[in-house]
Amino acid sequence: MKILIIGAGAVGFNLAKQLSKEGHDISVIDKDQDKVDRIAEKLDVSVVLGVATSPEILEEAGIKNTDIVLAVTNSDEINIVTCILSYNYNVKTKIARIRNPEFSEKKSCVHQSGFHIDYIVNPEMITINSILDIIGTPGTNYVADFRGGDILLRGFSVPANAPIVGKKLADLEEIEYTDSFLIVAIQRNEEMIIPTGETELKPNDNIYVVVAKEALPFFLPMVNRRADEVAKVVIYGVNRASLNLAKKLEERKIGVTIIEPMKEKAEEAASVLDKTIILKGDALDIDLLKESSIDVANFFVAFSENERSNLLASLLAKRLGAKKAIVLTEDPAFVPIINSLGIDVVINPRLITAGSILQHIRRGDTLSVVKFQQSEAEAMELIVSEHSKILGKPLREIHFPKGAIIGAISKNGVMKLPTGGTIINPGESVIVFALPHAIEKVQSLFSNGKG
Amino acid sequence: MNISIVLRTVSNLALMLAAILSIPLGVALFYKNYNTLWSFIFAMVLSGILGGLSKLFFRKAEAEIGIREGIAIVTFSWLICIFLGAFPYWYSGVCPTYCDAVFETTSGFTTTGSSIFTDVEILPESILFWRAFTNWLGGMGIIVVFVALLPAMGVSGYQLFVAEVSGPTVGKLKPRIAETAKALWIIYLIFTAALILLYLMGGMSFFDAVCHCFSTVSTGGFSTKNTSIAYFNNLYIEIVTAIFMFICGCNFSLYYQCFQLDFRRVLKNSELRFFAGLNLIGIIFVVLLLHSSQSGSFGSEINRGYYQDIGHSLRGSFFQVVTVTTGTGLATADFDVWPDVCRFFLVLLMFIGACAGSTGGGIKNVRILILLKSSMRELMRVLRPRMVKHVKINGESVSEEIITESSVFFVVYLGFFGVCSLALMATNVDMVTAFSAVSTCMANCGPGLAKVGPMLNFSEIPYFCKWILSFCMLLGRLEIYSFLLLFLSVTWKR
Numbered sequence: 007m008k009i010l011i012i013g014a015g016a017v018g019f020n021l022a023k024q025l026s027k028e029g030h031d032i033s034v035i036d037k038d039q040d041k042v043d044r045i046a047e048k049l050d051v052s053v054v055l056g057v058a059t060s061p062e063i064l065e066e067a068g069i070k071n072t073d074i075v076l077a078v079t080n081s082d083e084i085n086i087v088t089c090i091l092s093y094n095y096n097v098k099t100k101i102a103r104i105r106n107p108e109f110s111e112k113k114s115c116v117h118q119s120g121f122h123i124d125y126i127v128n129p130e131m132i133t134i135n136s137i138l139d140i141i142g143t144p145g146t147n148y149v150a151d152f153r154g155g156d157i158l159l160r161g162f163s164v165p166a167n168a169p170i171v172g173k174k175l176a177d178l179e180e181i182e183y184t185d186s187f188l189i190v191a192i193q194r195n196e197e198m199i200i201p202t203g204e205t206e207l208k209p210n211d212n213i214y215v216v217v218a219k220e221a222l223p224f225f226l227p228m229v230n231r232r233a234d235e236v237a238k239v240v241i242y243g244v245n246r247a248s249l250n251l252a253k254k255l256e257e258r259k260i261g262v263t264i265i266e267p268m269k270e271k272a273e274e275a276a277s278v279l280d281k282t283i284i285l286k287g288d289a290l291d292i293d294l295l296k297e298s299s300i301d302v303a304n305f306f307v308a309f310s311e312n313e314r315s316n317l318l319a320s321l322l323a324k325r326l327g328a329k330k331a332i333v334l335t336e337d338p339a340f341v342p343i344i345n346s347l348g349i350d351v352v353i354n355p356r357l358i359t360a361g362s363i364l365q366h367i368r369r370g371d372t373l374s375v376v377k378f379q380q381s382e383a384e385a386m387e388l389i390v391s392e393h394s395k396i397l398g399k400p401l402r403e404i405h406f407p408k409g410a411i412i413g414a415i416s417k418n419g420v421m422k423l424p425t426g427g428t429i430i431n432p433g434e435s436v437i438v439f440a441l442p443h444a445i446e447k448v449q450s451l452f453s454n455g456k457g
Numbered sequence: 458m459n460i461s462i463v464l465r466t467v468s469n470l471a472l473m474l475a476a477i478l479s480i481p482l483g484v485a486l487f488y489k490n491y492n493t494l495w496s497f498i499f500a501m502v503l504s505g506i507l508g509g510l511s512k513l514f515f516r517k518a519e520a521e522i523g524i525r526e527g528i529a530i531v532t533f534s535w536l537i538c539i540f541l542g543a544f545p546y547w548y549s550g551v552c553p554t555y556c557d558a559v560f561e562t563t564s565g566f567t568t569t570g571s572s573i574f575t576d577v578e579i580l581p582e583s584i585l586f587w588r589a590f591t592n593w594l595g596g597m598g599i600i601v602v603f604v605a606l607l608p609a610m611g612v613s614g615y616q617l618f619v620a621e622v623s624g625p626t627v628g629k630l631k632p633r634i635a636e637t638a639k640a641l642w643i644i645y646l647i648f649t650a651a652l653i654l655l656y657l658m659g660g661m662s663f664f665d666a667v668c669h670c671f672s673t674v675s676t677g678g679f680s681t682k683n684t685s686i687a688y689f690n691n692l693y694i695e696i697v698t699a700i701f702m703f704i705c706g707c708n709f710s711l712y713y714q715c716f717q718l719d720f721r722r723v724l725k726n727s728e729l730r731f732f733a734g735l736n737l738i739g740i741i742f743v744v745l746l747l748h749s750s751q752s753g754s755f756g757s758e759i760n761r762g763y764y765q766d767i768g769h770s771l772r773g774s775f776f777q778v779v780t781v782t783t784g785t786g787l788a789t790a791d792f793d794v795w796p797d798v799c800r801f802f803l804v805l806l807m808f809i810g811a812c813a814g815s816t817g818g819g820i821k822n823v824r825i826l827i828l829l830k831s832s833m834r835e836l837m838r839v840l841r842p843r844m845v846k847h848v849k850i851n852g853e854s855v856s857e858e859i860i861t862e863s864s865v866f867f868v869v870y871l872g873f874f875g876v877c878s879l880a881l882m883a884t885n886v887d888m889v890t891a892f893s894a895v896s897t898c899m900a901n902c903g904p905g906l907a908k909v910g911p912m913l914n915f916s917e918i919p920y921f922c923k924w925i926l927s928f929c930m931l932l933g934r935l936e937i938y939s940f941l942l943l944f945l946s947v948t949w950k951r
Contacts, residue, residue: 272845277854284845297841 007031009367010072010097012058012088013079014041016338016356017103017129021076021363022051033067036079058088069095074367078103078127078359086121093122101125101366103359107246125366129359130247136358137332138254140351141239141305143222145231147350148214152387152437156219157414157421159190159385159437162229166209170228176203186221187228188423189213190413190439191383198383198441200411214385216413216437218421236260236304240328242289242319243310244271251307252282263298265289289319292326301327308333313340320349385413385439388452392432395451402426407451409444413437458949461518463529464511470534470603471508474541475501481545481590485583493583496548504541525948527616531600532943535931538599539563542591551584556920563927565591566599567934568816570678570786570903571894571926573916578683582664588679589668595934596675596705596816597645605638621935644712645816648674652701659694669787673698674705676817678786678903684912685788692772695789699779706783706811707732727850728812728823735822736782739806743774743799750796774799781806784818786903786911793910800906804893807900808870818901818933820870823850824863831860869937874899877929884919894918898926899933 007030011018014036022045026032032051035058036042046053056063058077069075075092077085077100085102086109092100102123109126139149139158148161164171170178175189192199193212199205207213217225223233239255241248244266252262252275262282266272272286287294289308300306306323308316313335320331330350335341337354344352390397396404401412401424412424417434430436440448482497484490522530539562546558557573564571565588572588574580594602600621615634631637649670656666665681672679682688686698711723723729747770773790780787781803792803810819830848838844847854874895881891886908893905894915904911908918915923932940942948 266845269845273847276845276847280849280852283841285841285843286845287843294843297843 007073008068008071009033009074009076010035010064010067010069010092012036012075012077012085013103014038014045014053015078015080016354017078017360017363018076019045019049020338020357020360021078022049024360024364025367026051033072035063035067057084059084059091061091064088064091064095069097072097074099074101076101076363076367078363082106082109086123089123090121099124099367101127101363103127103129103363105129107131125363127359127362127366129355130250132358132362133247133334133353133355134251134254136353137251137307140332141236141255141260142233142258144226144233144235144304145229147212150385152385152414152416157416157437158217158219158222159214159413159439160217160222161193161212161214162231164207164209164211164213165230168209168228168230170207171209172206174204174206175201186423187215187217187225188413190216190385190411200409200439200441214439216423216439218414238263238299238303239305239307240265240295240298240300240303240323241307241309242266242316243308244268244275245309245311248307248309249275249278251309252279256281263303265294265298288315290315290322292322295319295323295326303328304330306331313337317344317347317349321347324348383439383441384445385437386445386448387435387437388449389435390430390432390452394430394432396430397432398429400427400429404451407440407444407447409441410448411439413439458525458529459518459520460529461515462520462522463526463533465515465518466522466526466530467533467537468508468511468515470599471504471537471541472512473603474538475505475508477594478504478545481583481587484586485581488582490581490583493545493549493551493581496545497583497587499548500541500544503544504537507537507541522616524616527619528939528942528948531617531621531939532935534599534603535566535935538566539927539931542566542587545587546584549581549584551580554920556923557916560915560923560927561588562591563930564898564903565677565679566595567901567930568592568595568675568677568784568818569898569901569930569933570672571898571905571909571930572679572914573918573923575914575916576683577681585668585681586664589671589677589681592675592677592679593649593671594675596677597642601638601641604635605642621939640713641709644709644716645674648701648705652697655697655701656694659689659691659697661689661694669698673701673785673787674816676702676705676783676785676811676815676901678780680787686776687789695772695776698787699776702779702783702785702787703736706779706785706815706817708812708814709816710814722851725851727826727852731826732782732812732822735806735809736779739778739782739802740771740775742802743778743795744770746796746799746802747774777803778806781902782809782817782819783811783815784900784902786897788904788911791910791912792904793906793912804896804906807896807902810900810902818899820867820900821936824866826850827855827860827863828867831864866937869941870899873929873932873937877925880925881922884921886918886922894922894926895929898929901930901933 009025009030009032011022011032011034014034018034022032022034026049033054034045034051035054035056037057039055042053042055045051054063054067058064069092075089075097077088079085082104085104089100089102100123104126105128107128136149140146143149143160145162146160147163150159189201191214192201192205194208215225226233238261240263241252242265244264252264255262256279264275264282264284266275266284266286267288269286272284275284285294285298289295300323306320306328308320310316316333320333324331332351332353333344333349334353335344338357341352341354414421414437415424415428415430415434438448478497478501485494485497539559543555543558543562546552546561547555552558552561560573577585598621600617604618618634631640652670652674653666656670657663668681686695707729711726711729714723748767776789777792792800808820809825810821811817813821813823827848827850834846834848848860849855877895878892881895882888890907890909893907894909897903897905909915
């Protein structure tokens with residue numbers, strides 16, 4: 007497919023990198039010479055220097071035979087205008103990154119008509135939702151959703167005294183509720199293992215679990231957690247996203263404290279929020295952190311614009327007793343560094359925006375793909391085609407590639423976990439977890455028989 | 458202050474009063490009360506002459522009505538209405554002195570409902586009608602009538618409107634102030650018509666229905682019977698009256714929202730919820746106390762076993778609590794014979810009063826709610842000195858100025874309560890009578906305790922005290938600021 011990406015920032019760069027790796031033809035438009043140079047240097051894509059709201063530039067980038075336009079610049083207006091122009095060039099799919107919630111909300115005029123945007127991706131909403139996912143799943147260090155949030159993929163570190171420690175996967179059936187989840191991968195000492203029935207769970211393993219949304223509360227006790235254990239969240243920094251997050255947490259009856267150094271922003275938060283406690287001051291002030299009852303907080307979320315304060319405040323918060331710290335960083339390069347400092351979750355809005363756009367454009371056989379933090383392993387949601395090689399046979403008779411595992415099968419919104427006797431039918435969607443070397447084999451298994 | 462524009466505006470009001478007086482005059486003609494006929498004509502002529510002369514004299518006055526002029530116009534208008542409206546009582550001889558007449562008129566226009574008549578049932582119909590009618594006019598506010606009837610006031614009408622209804626939640630319902638005043642009056646008229654019908658269905662005579670309706674929807678409290686609503690001894694009438702007192706004790710802008718089918722906003726209204734909760738808790742509290750009190754320890758009605766069963770306790774406390782919180786003052790039971798805890802509780806409810814923007818009086822629920830919330834905030838601030846928190850009403854932040862206004866209002870209100878109670882006691886009125894009379898007058902409620910209890914009246918109070926109490930009533934009705942500012946030199950200086 008021919009894909010045109012508008013904007014070569016972090017979002018555009020990551021999209022271009024991933025999509026060109028998957029074999030698509032990519033063109034990138036950006037008005038910044040440095041960014042264009044960088045992307046041309048590092049990736050096998052064609053670049054055009056210029057403003058995308060100019061039809062001349064769009065034509066130069068080959069819009070006439072483009073299938074998908076991804077408008078991901080910083081500016082909502084440029085993204086909207088580009089999508090409208092693309093419509094006039096008969097581009098089939100147009101996806102825009104739009105920050106202003108007045109445009110991106112379901113009720114907005116954009117959805118009703120007019121702007122010819124097929125999908126709107128709001129980075130703030132995505133950020134908030136992934137933080138809510140993490141807070142809603144105590145103990146998790148990785149979250150990804152499939153089927154619009156009905157099927158969950160969650161990562162956990164296994165505590166030494168958890169009921170599943172020392173058991174082989176095949177023996178897990180002795181424990182209650184084990185029929186509602188499936189462990190699809192184990193990360194042990196930097197190594198990613200696709201488990202078989204004989205794999206034994208060890209303390210401090212990082213396990214990845216596929217579980218239905220309703221069954222999550224039943225799974226959590228396996229790693230010594232409870233669904234309702236989050237009672238207190240401390241947020242540092244006031245902005246549109248953090249206020250939204252606080253509002254959502256209030257709705258879930260979770261106690262929220264917001265720390266904000268600027269008086270005007272603190273006042274704004276006080277006028278928007280009802281039950282949240284708002285403290286004016288700097289999160290690097292130890293007394294203020296103590297005043298916010300940080301010692302009983304389940305999460306400390308650093309949301310401020312100042313990356314340095316975010317990091318320091320989170321480390322301080324953890325030292326003072328916060329169970330987990332979530333840090334937002336605008337620079338994708340910082341993610342692994344901050345991770346290595348002992349911060350539990352690092353969120354880069356640009357990376358997850360790119361991930362969310364990828365989910366949207368994988369139409370056809372592959373519905374969505376999520377990447378794992380450090381490794382190149384993927385979890386993909388695939389639709390089983392009518393000519394697939396794996397139809398009609400029980401799973402145990404299929405020669406399924408090593409390094410890949412079926413996590414869940416869903417049809418018409420009902421999810422089931424695979425067993426050896428399961429037979430896959432066309433039209434069902436399957437969530438597959440695969441190590442890098444097995445990805446291609448999996449894709450050929452599910453696509454038509456000739457592949 | 459531009460005094461000529463003030464007098465010119467007030468002269469219009471005096472002429473309007475002359476026109477209004479023709480209504481009780483008509484009643485006097487209808488009931489053939491020839492001895493009171495001349496008193497109404499006299500009052501009409503007097504206000505006509507006063508109004509006409511000053512209008513003629515100040516006809517050239519042209520100036521913008523600012524805050525100062527607004528305050529002066531409102532206060533002078535009320536004073537003119539009271540002093541001219543007192544003439545029919547005095548001239549016809551039903552009130553022995555002009556002081557008594559002024560007290561009765563003030564009590565009427567401010568919707569207090571305290572009376573100096575020992576026996577109202579012997580009064581001519583026209584006088585009874587005039588009492589109820591002053592209630593009804595004062596309920597929505599004289600200035601609101603004025604602004605609604607004289608739309609030419611234009612922008613300056615707003616200053617008058619704010620000066621008369623100085624509550625924290627005065628909102629323009631419509632873009633034009635005259636339209637707002639009209640909308641309020643239409644709602645008021647609808648309630649009045651509905652209640653007259655309901656009273657007629659309950660078996661009241663037409664005259665009683667109209668008079669009681671006027672004093673109920675205005676939360677005034679003048680009755681045509683010595684024993685007030687208790688005279689009818691009719692559960693239906695009591696329930697209808699209590700419901701309408703409650704309705705008129707709520708902010709009228711809520712009903713405007715109801716007509717616009719904006720029910721969600723109405724249900725979310727903090728003051729309404731607080732007011733309803735207060736009434737409910739008050740009723741339960743009083744029922745339990747009445748029911749649990751040992752018989753024989755107080756009052757004759759208790760001795761007769763009147764409140765021995767829970768049904769009668771409920772009936773009595775339901776009506777009395779609503780009448781006191783809304784500041785109406787109609788009564789079905791003599792709460793002065795109830796246990797002390799109930800008596801004092803009812804006085805406290807008087808202080809809180811009804812909702813802002815209603816026809817009721819008192820400090821107003823919204824101010825109490827703001828004060829409670831800001832007190833909570835200050836307590837929390839002791840624990841968390843750097844906390845930023847807003848006081849919220851209806852889910853929206855209340856500005857710090859309004860919080861200050863509410864606290865100042867509260868303090869000044871209590872200050873006047875203290876000083877006026879002292880003044881009454883200085884003239885040998887006993888303590889309970891004195892403080893309850895002052896609190897009931899300031900809250901525009903009506904009945905007090907002891908010698909001014911619900912089944913008694915203010916006739917025995919010394920004249921000096923009647924002047925003070927009249928002052929208290931007007932102070933409470935104009936919510937202190939407008940009235941008080943008129944006596945301060947800063948209002949008069951440039």
